[in-house]
Amino acid sequence: MDLDEFLTLADGLLRIPSTADRPAELAKALEHVLAVVGPGVTTERFESGGKPSALVYRGARRPEFRVLLNAHLDVVPGTPEQFEPRREGSRLYARGAQDMKLSALVLALVFRDVPTSFPLGLQLVTDEEVGGRDGTGHQLDQGVAARFAVIGEHSALRLVTESKGLVDARVDATGLAAHSAYPWLGDNALVRLLRAVDALLDAYPVPTSEQWRTTVNVARVETSNAALNQVPADASAWLDIRFPAEDADFAGRDADEVARHLSALCGLPVEVGACEPPHRADPDGPDVLALRAAARAQGYSGDLLRKHGAADSRYFHQRGVDAVIFGVGGDGQHGPDEHADLDTVLPYYRALRDYLRSLPDA
Incomplete structure (x- = not known):
């Protein structure tokens, strides 16, 4: 050449x-x-x-x-x-x-x-x-x-x-809208979502150096709420998950099984899109x-x-x-x-x- x-x-x-x-x-x-x-x-x-x-x-x-x-x-x-x-x-x-x-x-x-x-x-x-x-x-x-x-x-x-294999997942939270001056009258979906995300990150902590294990990246968090003085009634988080073949919670499981696993960890409904094997x-x-x-x-x-x-x-x-x-x-x-x-x-x-x-x- x-x-x-x-x-x-x-x-x-x-x-x-x-x-x-x-x-x-x-x-x-x-x-x-x-x-x-x-x-x-x-x-x-x-x-x-x-x-x-x-x-x-x-x-x-x-x-x-x-x-x-x-x-x-x-x-x-x-x-x-x-x-x-x-x-x-x-x-x-x-x-x-x-x-x-x-x-x-x-x-x-x-x-x-x-x-x-x-x-x-x-x-x-x-x-x-x-x-x-x-x-x-x-x-x-x-x-x-x-x-x-x-x-x-x-x-x-x-x-x-x-x-590694990969999973694209979305966690959804619903709540009850209210005036933000009276938060006890509502149920903040965004707070519920953040707690769920924290639970996932407790299970799969962000590594501080290279490690061959499952990782969860919180790629995006959204709510339709646009008002500062309103309690959000909905919120969603998008996750990018990478896993090795050794992780039996993901490897060999289909999208529905992975969704149930993630939902059990975070306590909210999870929808899994892509679920690709290692x-x-x-x-x-x-x-x-x-x-x-x-x-x-x-x-x-x-x-x-x-x-x-x-x-x-x-x-x-x-x-x-x-x-x-x-x-x-x-x-x-x-x-x-x-x-x-x-x-x-x-x-x-x-x-x-x-x-x-x-x-x-x-």
């Missing part, structure tokens, strides 16, 4: 503000990467929930893929300046540089450059930052199948083989071992990691497919100083290339 060619391609992709609220820019980013792959391949296009995605492979008919390379091209919102890439030494600053447009380009170039005797696929999606259900999830629902998946989220050539890949599986060996051959540790956040790997795990996160290095994910480490780009390309070449013919 030529680094100058890569940087030119990266500059064009990073300048596309492909956020969830800009469907035209999502499509533009997708076309940019498809153009990198070039002709002579089959491209299947998908769309769900207004989010386009594509599946690229060689041959006329879609196979079960021995390896599927997965990349998302959407990014979280940023300032206009963040969509103007700038390089400082080995750092390339831009929204999406680390998460994960540079890795996406490498995956596309590996697919383009490395012939394989087994079915290899490239899966490009545009909705990972908003849940992934209309991209990776939708394609798998449509019958896309694989034996192993490599997801190019940033990892500095380490392998994420385990990530992800885990066999750390001793042949693909994991081969990919670790390829990373080590490039001078990197190939260490196994756990990821507190959820990723599209969970959709593969739900279908019994081992998936790992393996990408370039960098820092500042979703922040004002997001950047990729350009020193990891060529080793990342070579590690993926050598990993694919090491696999036996299928």
